[in-house]
Amino acid sequence: MANLIQVNLVAADREIWSGEASMVIAKTSEGEIGLLAGHEPMLAILIPGSIRVTMADGEKVVAETEAGGFLSMEHDTLTLVVRDAHLVS
Amino acid sequence: MGSQLRVYRQKIRSAKTTKKITRAMELISASRIQKAQQRVTASNPYTRAVNKAVSAVATYSDVDHPLTRKIENPTRAAIVIFTADRGLAGAFSSSVLKEADQLTKRLNDQGQEVLYYLVGRKAVANFKFRQRASQREWTGGTDVPTLETAREIAAEITELFIKTTEDGGVDRIYLVGNQFVSMMVQEPNTTRLLPLEVVEQEAEADEVHPLYEFEPEVDKVLDALLPVYIENRVYNKMLQSAAAEHAARQKAMKSATDNAEKLILNYTRLANQARQAEITQQISEIVGGADALSTVSED
Numbered sequence A: 001m002a003n004l005i006q007v008n009l010v011a012a013d014r015e016i017w018s019g020e021a022s023m024v025i026a027k028t029s030e031g032e033i034g035l036l037a038g039h040e041p042m043l044a045i046l047i048p049g050s051i052r053v054t055m056a057d058g059e060k061v062v063a064e065t066e067a068g069g070f071l072s073m074e075h076d077t078l079t080l081v082v083r084d085a086h087l088v089s
Numbered sequence B: 001m002g003s004q005l006r007v008y009r010q011k012i013r014s015a016k017t018t019k020k021i022t023r024a025m026e027l028i029s030a031s032r033i034q035k036a037q038q039r040v041t042a043s044n045p046y047t048r049a050v051n052k053a054v055s056a057v058a059t060y061s062d063v064d065h066p067l068t069r070k071i072e073n074p075t076r077a078a079i080v081i082f083t084a085d086r087g088l089a090g091a092f093s094s095s096v097l098k099e100a101d102q103l104t105k106r107l108n109d110q111g112q113e114v115l116y117y118l119v120g121r122k123a124v125a126n127f128k129f130r131q132r133a134s135q136r137e138w139t140g141g142t143d144v145p146t147l148e149t150a151r152e153i154a155a156e157i158t159e160l161f162i163k164t165t166e167d168g169g170v171d172r173i174y175l176v177g178n179q180f181v182s183m184m185v186q187e188p189n190t191t192r193l194l195p196l197e198v199v200e201q202e203a204e205a206d207e208v209h210p211l212y213e214f215e216p217e218v219d220k221v222l223d224a225l226l227p228v229y230i231e232n233r234v235y236n237k238m239l240q241s242a243a244a245e246h247a248a249r250q251k252a253m254k255s256a257t258d259n260a261e262k263l264i265l266n267y268t269r270l271a272n273q274a275r276q277a278e279i280t281q282q283i284s285e286i287v288g289g290a291d292a293l294s295t296v297s298e299d
Helices: B002-060 B092-109 B121-129 B147-162 B218-298
Strands: A005-011 A014-021 A023-028 A031-036 A042-046 A049-054 A060-065 A069-074 A077-082 A085-087 B076-082 B113-119 B136-138 B172-180 B186-194 B213-215
Touching (some): A005 A049, A014 A049, A014 A060, A014 B002, A023 A042, A023 A077, A042 A077, A042 B002, A069 B002, B002 B218, B076 B092, B076 B147, B076 B218, B092 B113, B092 B172, B092 B186, B092 B218, B113 B147, B136 B147, B147 B172, B147 B186, B172 B218, B213 B218
Parallel strands (some): A042 B213, B076 B113, B076 B172
Antiparallel strands (some): A023 A031, A042 A069, A060 A085, A069 A077
């Protein structure tokens, strides 16, 4: 599978989740954004809301953040940096 | 003679009790170092991500942000001092305070006024004793620093920095705290927090930052990023200081235990000598007494 993105979800005091995913949906200050492999490099501000990660087999991971943070995407590596977050499912 | 022996035995007992306490503290610290180091390691991915993002933004924008703007003739500086809440950790707190004093002297020589922000009861006690003023104090929980405290400190000093000098703001902010070098070595060090020096990470020198798309504009991203960065730097400093505190305490308590052992050994020897001297004296008294009696009966 070539079109997967490496996802790292980190909070200030620990790493919350990391793995490979086919799509990630997050809420930025401009609106919701869906990220797939091959997306152009970007830096965006995350606002409080949920972060939904869809893995290659269709399974989903949802994390909730109350403080927001930012995300950076480059070379099919997505880093979601939030002050606090917890996995919902 | 009997009284001498009693005094030695008392001293041995006292040294043994001390040894028990210091040994316990040593073991507690040893186990907490592990946890403190794990916390440092756990915060590393976040630190790395934040640093990378800040340097990426800095590369693609001419950074002119209130938080990075350098004031030409600084007149006032703030120093945040990170010490421990408790003593019994060797020179842990005093070396940091000494470092802060040196920094103060250097800044004063440059004609800057210095404001203090204190973290840890030991710094507060020291300032009270020397009757020096501080702006704000944070005590409790230096051995297990929380994000909330870091956030509070970061918010306070960022606000202070943004204020103009005329309004009582400062031009420079320094953090002084212990750095965990190894289990045996903890060094006090000083870092300038503000204005920020956006440093490229040396490890990824060959990796070129891709042309990022910013959402929203670069300035807004920087607005949101820099406070996060500052908060992270403060939190990191606190975690480092906590790890160093436990290591310093373990080291101090280990040498205290060793000293107590040496004392016990010496006093045991002295006590044995005193006991033996007492016995010898008693024997010679009996022999002398018997001798005297036999001479009397012979006559």
